Amino acid sequence: xxxxxxxxxxxxxxxxxxxxxxxxxxxxxxxxxxxxxxxxxxxxxxxxxxxxxxxxxxxxxxxxxxxxxxxxxxxxxxxxxxxxxxxxxxxxxxxxxxxxxxxxxxxxxxxxxxxxxxxxxxxxxxxxxxxxxxxxxxxxxxxxxxxxxxxxxxxxxxxxxxx
Numbered sequence: 001x002x003x004x005x006x007x008x009x010x011x012x013x014x015x016x017x018x019x020x021x022x023x024x025x026x027x028x029x030x031x032x033x034x035x036x037x038x039x040x041x042x043x044x045x046x047x048x049x050x051x052x053x054x055x056x057x058x059x060x061x062x063x064x065x066x067x068x069x070x071x072x073x074x075x076x077x078x079x080x081x082x083x084x085x086x087x088x089x090x091x092x093x094x095x096x097x098x099x100x101x102x103x104x105x106x107x108x109x110x111x112x113x114x115x116x117x118x119x120x121x122x123x124x125x126x127x128x129x130x131x132x133x134x135x136x137x138x139x140x141x142x143x144x145x146x147x148x149x150x151x152x153x154x155x156x157x158x159x160x161x162x163x
Contacts, residue, residue: 002125008135011075011086011118017068018094019118020087020101021134022110027052027060029085029106034062036100037087044092049076050085053128065090081122081129083108112136 013019024033030050037046047068050060059076063069068088075086085107089097094113101107112118116137123132144152156162 002127005124006132007122007124008119009078009122011120012078013071013075013088014090016090017071018089018092018113018115020089020094020097020110020113021118021120021131022085022101023083023108023131024050024085024104024106025083025108026106027055029083029104030060030062032104032106033085033087033101034064036104037089037097038064040097040100041092045090046092047072047088048085049073051076051080051083053082079120079122079129079131081120081131084131 011019011021030048033048033050037044037048045065045068047063047065047070048061049069049072052058052060059073061069061073063072068090072086072088075088076084079086087097087101098110098113102110111120111131112134114136119135121132121134122129153162
């Protein structure tokens with residue numbers, strides 16, 4: 001009988017970085033994600049790490065920034081969970097990349113895309129590890145007021161996401 005261990009693994013990232021965490025398959029995932037990222041915004045800096053879950057079981061790394069590639073690789077190694085991938089991004093928001101990433105043929109799902117602190121809930125058996133889910137940010141404190149709505153709408157316009 002397999003034993004099952006569940007743990008929370010914190011994603012380490014620079015405070016000014018965003019992450020995208022997902023599940024994919026196949027050895028060419030890292031290269032295809034790299035191409036998708038560049039096709040959307042060639043000025044964004046990023047590192048990608050993909051955890052191989054068969055064959056050599058290596059962490060495959062791509063990107064255009066050595067520091068972010070290293071951070072992505074360390075996080076992927078800490079997770080060591082199935083065919084997962086992590087992208088660490090600076091200079092852009094994940095929302096701009098999500099549709100392109102979802103359209104990469106190897107991508108199965110996205111767990112989160114955020115600038116928040118993230119803990120990944122991982123299950124481990126004798127066979128290996130898998131991601132059960134994520135804790136993305138903090139617990140909700142309440143429902144927004146009229147003032148909060150106005151503040152949110154103003155913020156979105158200030159950063160150029162609404163007219």
